[in-house]
Amino acid sequence: YDTMAWLGIDWDEGGDKGGEYGPYVQSERFELYKKYAHKLIENGEAYYCFCDAERLERIRKIQTENKMAPGYDRNCRHLTPEEVKANLDAGKPYVIRLKVPMEGETKFHDHILGDITWKNEDISPDPVLLKSDGFPTYHLANIVDDHMMKISHVMRAQEWIPSTPLHVQMYRSFGWEHPEFCHLPMVNGADGKKLSKRHGSTSVNEFRARGYLPQAIVNYVALLGCSYEEGKEFYTLEELAKNFKLEHLNKAPAVFDYKKLEFYNGNYIRQLTAEELYKWTLPFITGTGDATLEINPENPQPAPKVGPQYSGVALGDDGEPYCVDKSMNMSSADVKKTLLGLMPLIQERLKFLTEAAEMVHFMFTEPAVPPKEEIVPKRLDEAKTKEVLEEAKTFVKNIFGKTHDEAEEMAKACAEKLGIKLGDFMMPIRMAVTGSRVSPPLIGSIWVLGEERSIARIEKTLATF
Incomplete structure (x- = not known):
């Protein structure tokens, strides 16, 4: 919420605001997720899976060695009601899996990409909805929350497109209308690759820390x-x-x-x-x-x-x-x-x-006199730079009470008098007065610092020549 508040983006409900579709903390909605997961079983759209971690790992290993598509082999999908009851009565741990159609296609419309068709055989085979510890997976919580909270549009990155056919099937299994989908193009770095930390700041907090408004x-x-x-x-x-x-959204990826x-x-x-x-x-x-x-x-x-x-x-x-x-x-x-x-x-x-x-x-400090090589402009030598600093004392005295334009004209006149460029006149003064190349505009800096302190710093610098 701190990030949203910093950005000035308010929200209608949820969090500390509450609302009619709460609770808004996922851990407080576990009973709701369990209820709907078991409802899918009652409707024949999901099933209990009793496969333990050892068997699942064995299946993964076989699939990897034989270069087979990864995913659950649907072993428990075919258990008889008697086998399921026996396992439950024995207290055997289980997860609840969705019955994904093994044939046919899933179609949906995307606001940016148009109509999309996905073969059901390419959808993740019977993914887990409710884990053995009673925690929901993202897919179950996402679908139940979006439906119960009456979400009308789902806008997310295009990398979520492969999950959308599964979500459409879940809405169908529940007998609910799915929301409208809009999958947004990726944001890339200047090299055309997905924006990441190696390109620069990517989190709002880091932009804050780096001085962005x-x-x-x-x-x-x-x-x-x-x-x-x-x-x-x-x-x-x-x-x-x-x-x-x-309609204002583009299909092509944006470059950050x-x-x-x-x-x-x-x-x-x-x-x-x-x-x-x-x-x-x-x-x-x-x-x-x-x-x-x-x-x-x-x-x-x-x-x-x-x-x-x-x-x-x-x-x-x-x-x-x-x-x-x-x-x-x-x-x-x-x-x-x-x-x-x-x-x-x-x-x-x-x-x-x-x-x-x-x-x-x-x-807020009396800066040390910079090394001569930082004070002397490239086009001048030490002797000429000393002349500039001597002239600078008079220049500083005369600019108080003048407008900025008048002070600039006086600086140009001093530079012309010495036969040098304006920048070569101002740079040694800047280094003497501020001790740094990083400072506000010089004339304004002198006005804020004051005549006495400005001249004192110039004289301190002159003493090194």
Whole structure:
């Protein structure tokens, strides 16, 4: 339920909501399954099977050695009523098996694939419905639950098609109408193979841990193998529900494109208010909440860099953020105010919520001066880079009180004055002020950090030249 709640998907009944078709916990429905399994026996549609594990293993071995089709050999299907009674009276353990027709065909209609015909001889031979411990198999519980809960449509992956003829036969055996079937195409990775952990994140919890917003997940996944309004990419959950039709589903498998999902995620991040972005990024900045969810070690994507070791901010017992570096002399209120001030700056650059931790780090610690090879641009030498940093002190003093466009024009003028590219002017300043290539836009970062601290960091860097 936590996953559904996180995605913003509500449900009508079941779970903690209850409803008129309960109970909704399978273990509380065992008597119901037993009742219907025995009803099939009474109607001649199922039978008791007394074969023990040793005999079944012997049959499997013979089938394997002789390259025969696997499955039960229907030995107990032909027991006389007297033999069955004797076994029951003797207390012999049993399972209940379905009598699958041995001849003929089973037909059903699928909303995507059309009419499907299956030879009965190819259906799993007389599968177990009720196990010897009284537990139902999936097939029995599935059919009884769907009928009793008045399920109208069954939508599942196409890999379930081989089970559908069996399910249709079970509905027939009970004398019930089966629901409508819609078998959905698979979702593949970029290599055309079924999506798996080796392609990247596949579970909702891992997407959460990697900094995706639920709106992005819902929007992107809903459009996989499904077409809505041409040219429109972004839908709210309400719009998706309103516009959904079976006719919109495609036959061909969909390809899960992580880059496309990244695009959706970035778009939804940019729609958040500063307060909303603060709420969503705080767990990753402080290493709490969603940041603690398990990451699949087989995932080819690198683990996200989250928590106090990357941000310099932790979460106190009172639920408020605090600066780990006590020498910064920042109260919890200062930290929260600073983070809120940083949100509009980092918002345009965030593709994942997890990236916020590294981007805010420069505000909550005094960064060490980076090695010269990281400060000096490729097109400049040390002497020219020193000139840039000297000019930077004047630049920093002059941009306060200006608009962003005005500050950018001032940066261009400084670069032109020094006879260098704008990027070669900004990069040494970024490294001096933030200590990292991973940071919010430079001008905004300087404004948040303040004139005094920004110039102090530039002077500290100059001292190494």
